Amino acid sequence: MGAGASAGASTSVPTSKEEALAAGFTEDQIDAFLADLEEYKKVCTDYFNALDHDHNGELDMDEVKILFTVSGCPPPMVDMMASQAMQMADTNHDGVLSLEEFVTQFSNTTIASGGSISDASAQMRGEVEKVLTLNAQGGADAMISLDHYRHAVGDYFHNDHGTGFHNVLAEDAKALLNAIGRPDEVVAKVDEARETKEGGMLSFEDFVQLLTSSRPDDHPEEEELAQLKATCVELKAMHKKEDAEKPVEEEIDVRKMSEEQVEEEGTPVMFSI
Numbered sequence: 001m002g003a004g005a006s007a008g009a010s011t012s013v014p015t016s017k018e019e020a021l022a023a024g025f026t027e028d029q030i031d032a033f034l035a036d037l038e039e040y041k042k043v044c045t046d047y048f049n050a051l052d053h054d055h056n057g058e059l060d061m062d063e064v065k066i067l068f069t070v071s072g073c074p075p076p077m078v079d080m081m082a083s084q085a086m087q088m089a090d091t092n093h094d095g096v097l098s099l100e101e102f103v104t105q106f107s108n109t110t111i112a113s114g115g116s117i118s119d120a121s122a123q124m125r126g127e128v129e130k131v132l133t134l135n136a137q138g139g140a141d142a143m144i145s146l147d148h149y150r151h152a153v154g155d156y157f158h159n160d161h162g163t164g165f166h167n168v169l170a171e172d173a174k175a176l177l178n179a180i181g182r183p184d185e186v187v188a189k190v191d192e193a194r195e196t197k198e199g200g201m202l203s204f205e206d207f208v209q210l211l212t213s214s215r216p217d218d219h220p221e222e223e224e225l226a227q228l229k230a231t232c233v234e235l236k237a238m239h240k241k242e243d244a245e246k247p248v249e250e251e252i253d254v255r256k257m258s259e260e261q262v263e264e265e266g267t268p269v270m271f272s273i
Helices: 015-024 027-049 061-070 075-089 101-115 117-136 139-161 171-181 188-197 204-213 221-247 259-267
Strands: none
Touching: 015 027, 015 188, 027 061, 027 117, 027 139, 061 075, 061 117, 075 101, 117 139, 139 204, 139 221, 171 188, 171 204, 171 221, 171 259, 188 204
């Protein structure tokens, strides 16, 4: 992780004059460098505290994902980037990031990038403000909830019955909405959304937004997520059965084609009998 929320290789950060000299700094550069580094670590601490949504002194995967989402990482890349960052920074392998791990990883990556530490501090202050604004507006809760719903149905649509990496079959979308008790006017929004999209397809992200934005306050999230996952299993089984029952298309026997057909259709006469 760096100020721009990228995951990359880290190197050791000098924290004393002796280490800075060994790293190639001159005497004139050392004091300014260490002062900039100390300021950077303070900003890192502010960033950590802003991301620590539940104020338990550590960052879990949901909170690390907020970092990448706020920094502008495309939704399809957030999981991968957060997982890589967690793997790199979680040095004691407990599944969460402590303040020390977070600050160390950011500092190491910033030094390794060769960029200005003061510029990195200024950039990170902007990220801190974004997260604080998000928290004040209740957006962090919504973002975490959105990610939970995305995961409840994501693997199914992306790997099995999506019409593209980020498109959803309308009938499956409606089935899932019906399974969790969404009213007819919400289900109808599937077709409305498709009509406004090029190619008439509903994007996966639009569908997840529809799932979360239409959830009544009295519908517990955990129950809905469990129902969505169960319905995905049922839909998968249904489609698998449909696929198995489809008649196999007859293959054209090129051996029965006349020379005229072969010449007309441009089929190479290079087959064995």
